[in-house]
Amino acid sequence: MAGGVSYPEVAGAITPTGPWRVASRAGGFLFVAGMRGIDPATGAVVAGDLARVRQAFANMRHIAESQGASLDTTVRLVVYVTDMKRHRPLVNQVQAEFWTDPARFPPRSILQVEALNQDDIVEVEGTFLLP
Amino acid sequence: MAGGVSYPEVAGAITPTGPWRVASRAGGFLFVAGMRGIDPATGAVVAGDLARVRQAFANMRHIAESQGASLDTTVRLVVYVTDMKRHRPLVNQVQAEFWTDPARFPPRSILQVEALNQDDIVEVEGTFLLP
Amino acid sequence: MAGGVSYPEVAGAITPTGPWRVASRAGGFLFVAGMRGIDPATGAVVAGDLARVRQAFANMRHIAESQGASLDTTVRLVVYVTDMKRHRPLVNQVQAEFWTDPARFPPRSILQVEALNQDDIVEVEGTFLLP
Numbered sequence: 141m142a143g144g145v146s147y148p149e150v151a152g153a154i155t156p157t158g159p160w161r162v163a164s165r166a167g168g169f170l171f172v173a174g175m176r177g178i179d180p181a182t183g184a185v186v187a188g189d190l191a192r193v194r195q196a197f198a199n200m201r202h203i204a205e206s207q208g209a210s211l212d213t214t215v216r217l218v219v220y221v222t223d224m225k226r227h228r229p230l231v232n233q234v235q236a237e238f239w240t241d242p243a244r245f246p247p248r249s250i251l252q253v254e255a256l257n258q259d260d261i262v263e264v265e266g267t268f269l270l271p
Numbered sequence: 272m273a274g275g276v277s278y279p280e281v282a283g284a285i286t287p288t289g290p291w292r293v294a295s296r297a298g299g300f301l302f303v304a305g306m307r308g309i310d311p312a313t314g315a316v317v318a319g320d321l322a323r324v325r326q327a328f329a330n331m332r333h334i335a336e337s338q339g340a341s342l343d344t345t346v347r348l349v350v351y352v353t354d355m356k357r358h359r360p361l362v363n364q365v366q367a368e369f370w371t372d373p374a375r376f377p378p379r380s381i382l383q384v385e386a387l388n389q390d391d392i393v394e395v396e397g398t399f400l401l402p
Numbered sequence: 403m404a405g406g407v408s409y410p411e412v413a414g415a416i417t418p419t420g421p422w423r424v425a426s427r428a429g430g431f432l433f434v435a436g437m438r439g440i441d442p443a444t445g446a447v448v449a450g451d452l453a454r455v456r457q458a459f460a461n462m463r464h465i466a467e468s469q470g471a472s473l474d475t476t477v478r479l480v481v482y483v484t485d486m487k488r489h490r491p492l493v494n495q496v497q498a499e500f501w502t503d504p505a506r507f508p509p510r511s512i513l514q515v516e517a518l519n520q521d522d523i524v525e526v527e528g529t530f531l532l533p
Contacts, residue, residue: 144344145343145344145345145346147378156376158359158366159363159367159376159379160366160377160379161376161377161378164345164346164377164378166300166344166346166400167299167346167400167429168429169428171346171347171377173378173379174380174381174382212407213406213407214407214426215407215428215429215433218380218527220382222516224518228420228519232420235421235422236421242421243409244407245409245418245421246409246422246433247422247423247424247425247426247433247434247435247436248421248422248436249480249525250436250519251482251515251518252517252518253382253383253515254383254385254515254516255355255382255383256355256382257359257381263380263382267433269407269428275531276474276475276476276477276531278506278509289494289510290494290497290501290510291508292507292509293509295476295477295509297477297531298430298431302477302509302529303509304509304510305511305512305513349511351511384515385484385514385515385516386486386513386514387513387514388486388490394511394513396511398478
């Protein structure tokens with residue numbers, strides 16, 4: 141529907157376990173659900189803090205790229221961690237791996253929340269501009 | 272003002288008790304303030320966890336519908352709870368009641384924060400596409 | 403690039419210390435990174451809770467105004483504090499100072515998180531409509 145909201149099916153994305161979908165397309169933007177470090181192949185969180193953070197960002201990137209967006213069209217990131225001092229350096233490391241051009245780093249907010257689903261350690265919520 | 276931001280008055284919505292309004296309209300989107308389970312008729316939070324969650328979503332839906340949007344044009348939800356294990360199932364139940372078509376579930380992030388205003392248990396922040 | 407995302411350099415804004423930039427412009431909106439009460443001249447957080455909150459909002463406003471937006475074109479605020487009962491009144495006071503027209507108060511969500519970077523007390527994340 142022209143001008144409407146669509147909720148794409150994304151092959152290779154994680155499978156929602158509740159009443160939500162992985163993304164919406166609306167008004168030229170792509171809104172991706174908060175992504176955690178779940179292996180889409182198994183549905184289980186991956187082992188290791190750094191690998192977990194990397195998987196969360198990879199899950200988000202996969203959804204963005206499936207819709208024609210990319211990390212270079214990120215308009216906002218909100219990153220939720222459960223231990224700022226421990227996880228923020230890992231998030232920074234992963235972002236520096238994923239974004240190769242510092243001139244295209246996106247605006248970010250990073251917050252230490254009390255808990256995430258499944259007692260996870262990181263969740264990243266990205267918004268992208270569609271081409 | 273064409274192309275500008277407007278902050279609609281919404282009859283039947285909760286009454287803000289601080290320097291904020293319940294929503295803005297801008298660029299084809301409707302941004303609704305974080306809604307809690309306040310009864311608009313009394314200004315008091317409703318009793319019972321499930322009823323409280325349902326009221327929060329009802330308050331959000333009322334504002335969306337007042338502007339010509341609907342739950343079917345939700346582009347993003349961020350849900351803040353104060354006890355993930357206790358409240359996430361209630362949020363899931365209420366969303367399943369409110370969204371009747373699973374193909375139109377929106378992307379969601381759900382976070383356990385330390386506290387909400389008035390020591391409340393849930394707050395839902397929705398963004399919608401306007402028709 | 404017409405229609406693309408740009409990440410403006412903003413003279414007088416704080417200097418990011420990680421893989422992020424202070425704002426993005428996309429689809430007619432300005433997305434500003436979460437701002438804390440850092441003095442852009444020194445890079446240090448300012449002393450005093452009220453002054454800290456005021457500085458956070460001033461940092462956000464500076465970025466908005468540098469891009470032709472203003473507080474009057476705020477579409478959404480998310481405010482993260484580490485002590486709701488202590489900081490929410492300060493946030494309310496500062497917003498009442500900064501927004502002189504109550505008819506143009508923006509929708510807001512306010513959350514108490516467990517921690518912010520540098521053990522800070524407040525972070526404000528604003529989205530604006532560009533002219």
